[in-house]
Amino acid sequence: MFKTHTDANQLVDAIADGIKGVTLNAEVWIAPAYIFIESLQTNFGFSGIKFGAQDVSRFAEGAYTGEVSAPMLKSIDTHFVIVGHSERRQYHQENDVLIAEKITTALNNKLQVVYCCGETLEQRNSGNHFDVVKQQVATALFNLSSEQITHLVIAYEPVWAIGTGVTATSAQAQEMHAFIRNLIAEQFGNAHAAAIRILYGGSVKPNNSVELFSQPDIDGGLIGGASLVADDFLKIIQGV
Numbered sequence: 001m002f003k004t005h006t007d008a009n010q011l012v013d014a015i016a017d018g019i020k021g022v023t024l025n026a027e028v029w030i031a032p033a034y035i036f037i038e039s040l041q042t043n044f045g046f047s048g049i050k051f052g053a054q055d056v057s058r059f060a061e062g063a064y065t066g067e068v069s070a071p072m073l074k075s076i077d078t079h080f081v082i083v084g085h086s087e088r089r090q091y092h093q094e095n096d097v098l099i100a101e102k103i104t105t106a107l108n109n110k111l112q113v114v115y116c117c118g119e120t121l122e123q124r125n126s127g128n129h130f131d132v133v134k135q136q137v138a139t140a141l142f143n144l145s146s147e148q149i150t151h152l153v154i155a156y157e158p159v160w161a162i163g164t165g166v167t168a169t170s171a172q173a174q175e176m177h178a179f180i181r182n183l184i185a186e187q188f189g190n191a192h193a194a195a196i197r198i199l200y201g202g203s204v205k206p207n208n209s210v211e212l213f214s215q216p217d218i219d220g221g222l223i224g225g226a227s228l229v230a231d232d233f234l235k236i237i238q239g240v
Contacts, residue, residue: 034053083106142187184196
């Protein structure tokens with residue numbers, strides 16, 4: 001929840017200018033506040049940047065004041081939605097069953113989904129981090145079809161490394177990414193597991209992005225604070 005309308009346009013303008021004419025090894029997706037999606041799409045859709053939402057309602061419509069539905073987002077050419085972000089889990093008590101409903105609603109409305117999962121520091125220190133992530137992935141994704149999974153990106157967020165300045169080591173991140181990919185292989189097959197993109201989200205900065213992205217199972221990043229500064233975000237994009 002950062003940036004006014006003017007600030008958001010200035011930030012995206014700088015990012016669009018920074019990738020103009022540059023050959024990238026990454027797609028650039030930006031998820032601004034709901035109220036800015038349409039204008040940013042109009043102003044910068046030509047740049048190749050894809051715009052999405054930070055959340056979506058599990059309901060298609062109805063008397064749910066304050067909610068924004070998947071059909072509404074699709075009607076303004078929103079490309080993707082983020083579902084299950086750690087802050088939604090923490091501050092809005094979203095659980096895996098609710099998150100699964102949101103994913104299904106989004107996919108049914110032809111929106112791509114970035115699904116977030118990850119453990120807290122307490123869960124990691126207790127040695128339960130693999131069980132926690134397995135439960136999150138199974139509850140949210142295993143009800144999907146093989147076709148639906150092709151429209152989904154997974155983002156691993158170690159909650160203990162978000163906004164704390166602490167980053168999982170590249171070995172820790174790779175270990176969990178490989179674990180998640182294996183879960184997808186067991187449920188949907190090796191081809192789907194190889195094709196699915198698994199992003200790392202947890203204090204990614206220009207000075208650690210290259211090492212993180214060089215790991216075999218880390219396909220990119222879900223960037224938080226560093227995306228609010230155009231120069232930092234551009235360096236991370238170039239490091240993919």
